[in-house]
Amino acid sequence: MLPRFILTFLLIFAMQSCTLHHSYQRPAIDIPCAWRIVDNELTTEINLRWWEEFNDPVLNCYIYEALYYNWDLKTAIARVREYYDQLRIVSSELFPQITGSGQIYRNELSVAAGQVFPGSGLSRINNFYALAFNASYELDVWGRVRSATEAALADYFAQIENRRTVVLTLVTSVASAYFLLSQYDKQLAIAMQTLESRIKSYELAVVRFEEGLTSELEVKQAASEVETARTQVKQLEISVPQQENLLSILIGRNPQPLERGLKLDEFKMPPQVPEGLPSDILDQRPDIRKAEQNMVAANARTGEARALLFPQISLTGNYGNESITLKDLFTGPARTWQYGASFMQTLFDAGKTLARIDQTKTLLYEVYTQYHLAIQNAFREVDDALIAHKKTIELVEVQKQRVKVLREYLELATLQYQNGQTDYLNVLDAERNLFNAQLDFAQAQSDSFISVVNLYKALGGGWVLDADDTALTPQTNPPCETQAEAARGLCPLDP
Numbered sequence: 001m002l003p004r005f006i007l008t009f010l011l012i013f014a015m016q017s018c019t020l021h022h023s024y025q026r027p028a029i030d031i032p033c034a035w036r037i038v039d040n041e042l043t044t045e046i047n048l049r050w051w052e053e054f055n056d057p058v059l060n061c062y063i064y065e066a067l068y069y070n071w072d073l074k075t076a077i078a079r080v081r082e083y084y085d086q087l088r089i090v091s092s093e094l095f096p097q098i099t100g101s102g103q104i105y106r107n108e109l110s111v112a113a114g115q116v117f118p119g120s121g122l123s124r125i126n127n128f129y130a131l132a133f134n135a136s137y138e139l140d141v142w143g144r145v146r147s148a149t150e151a152a153l154a155d156y157f158a159q160i161e162n163r164r165t166v167v168l169t170l171v172t173s174v175a176s177a178y179f180l181l182s183q184y185d186k187q188l189a190i191a192m193q194t195l196e197s198r199i200k201s202y203e204l205a206v207v208r209f210e211e212g213l214t215s216e217l218e219v220k221q222a223a224s225e226v227e228t229a230r231t232q233v234k235q236l237e238i239s240v241p242q243q244e245n246l247l248s249i250l251i252g253r254n255p256q257p258l259e260r261g262l263k264l265d266e267f268k269m270p271p272q273v274p275e276g277l278p279s280d281i282l283d284q285r286p287d288i289r290k291a292e293q294n295m296v297a298a299n300a301r302t303g304e305a306r307a308l309l310f311p312q313i314s315l316t317g318n319y320g321n322e323s324i325t326l327k328d329l330f331t332g333p334a335r336t337w338q339y340g341a342s343f344m345q346t347l348f349d350a351g352k353t354l355a356r357i358d359q360t361k362t363l364l365y366e367v368y369t370q371y372h373l374a375i376q377n378a379f380r381e382v383d384d385a386l387i388a389h390k391k392t393i394e395l396v397e398v399q400k401q402r403v404k405v406l407r408e409y410l411e412l413a414t415l416q417y418q419n420g421q422t423d424y425l426n427v428l429d430a431e432r433n434l435f436n437a438q439l440d441f442a443q444a445q446s447d448s449f450i451s452v453v454n455l456y457k458a459l460g461g462g463w464v465l466d467a468d469d470t471a472l473t474p475q476t477n478p479p480c481e482t483q484a485e486a487a488r489g490l491c492p493l494d495p
Helices: 004-016 050-054 057-069 071-094 144-210 216-250 278-284 286-307 352-418 424-459 462-472 483-487
Strands: 097-108 125-139 312-323 335-344
Touching: 050 057, 050 424, 057 071, 057 144, 057 216, 057 462, 071 144, 071 462, 144 216, 144 286, 144 424, 144 462, 216 424, 278 286, 278 352, 278 424, 286 352, 352 424
Parallel strands: none
Antiparallel strands: 097 125, 125 312, 312 335
């Protein structure tokens, strides 16, 4: 016969394995075999620091500044720590809880209340001293604590992925804002050059009118074109500082003028742009990984809720010393101890426990649908980004050719007008079309670089983990020594 205490522990061990928790399994996903646009020359390398491929130290500086100083990212980092602490709180229930307690007091018994009788020899004044250790441990027979711990762990992992989602969005937002700022800079320069040219044309029209070579109508037409160009300049003079303010907030600064690096015409398209396979998205994008961790947490909480249908069994005990005199507190006769077991079972709660189980099942279905929606949105975003990247590059060439043709058209119209072979309306038409084409060409250039940014954002990849590590690196060597140096563009390439 086995000793009784061994049988007891074997029984406890067997009961601990009676968990109601179901292990999580990733659901089946309908994954497309390939993207709509496939280019065999595209590389699957998506782990590099792609922003460095543009060879602009100022852009690199702003991205690293954002990783160190952006307040949204700091909030996400703090939230991860919060969920880690919550995990520690929940998982602590897997272990025995031990507390220490002590008492010391002095009291006087009442004669009038019959607590002590005169002449009994008992003292009305008494002292009491006690020192004890108390232990309790819930036997996780039905897996309630283990399920709660698994849910808390999944919540913690989900917050890590949420932080990486913030990193992904932040880096791509900084790059996109920087390229858009370059676009506004170029468009403003074009508008100012056009304004200067139209002022000269207006002055020439006035001279020709005064000499009787043209009518007043041409003067008014030239004046209207001057005001049109001036209006465009003013609008862009609003857009440029507003874009600077947006970029300033993204990199953690107060709104201020920002240093520029390369001009829009000086940027070169990265030689290789990633594509990857649709199945890779499940492991590359942090928002999908977060959605999956939410499913893991919800699945664990269903087991936690079901365990509430069964008794909660706990082991308790205490050991200590009690005495009415301090000198006898640590003697053998002062020793006291107790151990035992208890259980608690809800007998009636008006359906509260069953409703909680149904609630967890509904939550599991909800996060299940969110997971599938996140995957479908990811497939759409990648497909959109691939299409946009390919077509915007083609559009840049179309717009470039359009500007060339319209410039030749303007030169020819101007020459014919000066020779009296055509009227001034043809010159104005050529100027308007060329001006609009130059603005559109600048936007197309910017869109082509932003399409690269959006493609990396849609694909995710190892660079997100790299940037995430950078954001968590202790700030021993900040990317810019001072904000003043940052404003002058004295930021090194790497942090």
